[in-house]
Amino acid sequence: MPDTDRSQVSDVPQMPKPRVAERRATGSAGLPFLLAAPFVLAAAITLMVLGGNQADGMSSDLSVALVWIGVALIVLNALMMRGLTQVAPGQARVIQLFGRYRGTIREDGLRWVNPFTSRRAISTRLRNHETAVLKVNDAYGNPIEISCVVVWRVTDTAQAVFEVDDFTKFVSIQTDTAVRHIATHYAYDAHGTEELSLRENAEIITEQLSTEISARVESAGVRIIESRFTHLAYAPEIASAMLQRQQAGAIVAARATIVDGAVGMVESALQRIAEQGLVDLDEERKAAMVSNLLVVLCGERAAQPVLNTGTLYA
Numbered sequence: 001m002p003d004t005d006r007s008q009v010s011d012v013p014q015m016p017k018p019r020v021a022e023r024r025a026t027g028s029a030g031l032p033f034l035l036a037a038p039f040v041l042a043a044a045i046t047l048m049v050l051g052g053n054q055a056d057g058m059s060s061d062l063s064v065a066l067v068w069i070g071v072a073l074i075v076l077n078a079l080m081m082r083g084l085t086q087v088a089p090g091q092a093r094v095i096q097l098f099g100r101y102r103g104t105i106r107e108d109g110l111r112w113v114n115p116f117t118s119r120r121a122i123s124t125r126l127r128n129h130e131t132a133v134l135k136v137n138d139a140y141g142n143p144i145e146i147s148c149v150v151v152w153r154v155t156d157t158a159q160a161v162f163e164v165d166d167f168t169k170f171v172s173i174q175t176d177t178a179v180r181h182i183a184t185h186y187a188y189d190a191h192g193t194e195e196l197s198l199r200e201n202a203e204i205i206t207e208q209l210s211t212e213i214s215a216r217v218e219s220a221g222v223r224i225i226e227s228r229f230t231h232l233a234y235a236p237e238i239a240s241a242m243l244q245r246q247q248a249g250a251i252v253a254a255r256a257t258i259v260d261g262a263v264g265m266v267e268s269a270l271q272r273i274a275e276q277g278l279v280d281l282d283e284e285r286k287a288a289m290v291s292n293l294l295v296v297l298c299g300e301r302a303a304q305p306v307l308n309t310g311t312l313y314a
Contacts, residue, residue: 012212015219022158022221024096025103030084030110037080044073071227083115084185090125092157104157122157126225129172133231136180139187140199143235146183146198150175159221167220174216175227182209188234202229230286258298266293 051066061074087093093105097117105111106124113119130149138144152171153164154160160167183198186205190197198205206227270286 012215015216016210018159018163018219018221019157020162021102021154021156022156023103025093025105025113027095027105027111027113030112033080033112034084034110037077040073040080044077045072046070047073052069079115080112083112085111085113085119087111090123092154093119094123094157094161095119095123101158101162104187120161122154122160124157126151126153127168129175130230131172131176131179134176134179134183135235136183138183139185142188143237144183144188144198145231145233145235146179146229146230148175148179148209148227148229150210150227152217152222153225154221155223156221159219164220167222170220171222175213178209178212178216182212188232198229198232202232205229255298262293262298268291269293 018252047066048070051063051070087108087110089110093111095102095105095113095117096119097114102114102117104122105113105119105289128149128151131147133145133147135143135145150171164266166168181203186201187195187197189199196204206229209226210224213227219222254264266289270289
């Protein structure tokens with residue numbers, strides 16, 4: 001999660017503190033048990049065969065005892081095999097004994113644990129969640145379409161299993177909620193103001209989005225790695241009107257730049273004429289010259305030259 005101060009995001013929810021935390025489960029390497037299991041089974045079968053056939057000189061009590069020892073070895077072999085569990089890289093096993101949490105196995109490979117426990121596989125790999133295109137109103141009340149993608153992973157398997165019913169669905173719903181909440185606090189476009197907007201300040205706002213999502217899913221043992229907007233646009237019903245507004249703003253900005261440049265050029269021209277003494281211009285002639293230059297420089301069409309054979313005072 002980016003190191004963003006939570007105070008920068010308004011109304012960050014305060015989720016309940018988790019009641020459980022992940023701890024390491026007791027267990028041992030599973031390979032010795034796997035190798036010993038065939039020998040135990042072979043010994044059990046041998047004892048049961050000897051007891052069932054009642055070899056010469058063997059009493060009936062000893063025969064029954066051999067059979068029962070063979071049965072016990074078969075049960076032992078079944079328990080040995082039942083306790084074996086495979087843990088793949090990027091995976092963990094949450095161990096429960098009669099409903100109680102007994103720990104988590106994160107070491108990959110073949111492990112052996114209490115055979116009476118239940119083991120639930122939890123992926124600790126990076127995951128992506130992309131929201132659907134959500135239709136919300138921005139801070140100005142304009143309907144917009146927005147979606148984002150979130151990169152996350154499970155960091156506490158105990159909280160992911162026991163604090164929420166379905167942590168993947170929980171992340172999905174909380175992400176949608178956070179996106180809607182963030183979108184209503186900012187305008188799509190600031191229209192030249194200094195306010196943050198979704199279109200112009202996406203980097204800052206996505207950091208705040210990551211912070212809010214992290215606060216919402218923290219109690220589920222989930223860490224948010226990154227979030228990014230993948231779709232941002234005005235809703236179709238106002239898209240054309242907003243496009244015209246953007247075009248009008250662009251035209252006004254372009255005109256302002258042209259006028260600023262034209263005024264500077266006229267000022268420079270008058271200054272050079274005065275410095276070099278080319279023409280002695282009074283105020284009325286200066287005004288006429290300024291008007292003509294501005295028309296030429298600011299006009300959309302090429303200027304048509306007009307020859308003046310008279311004077312301004314004729």
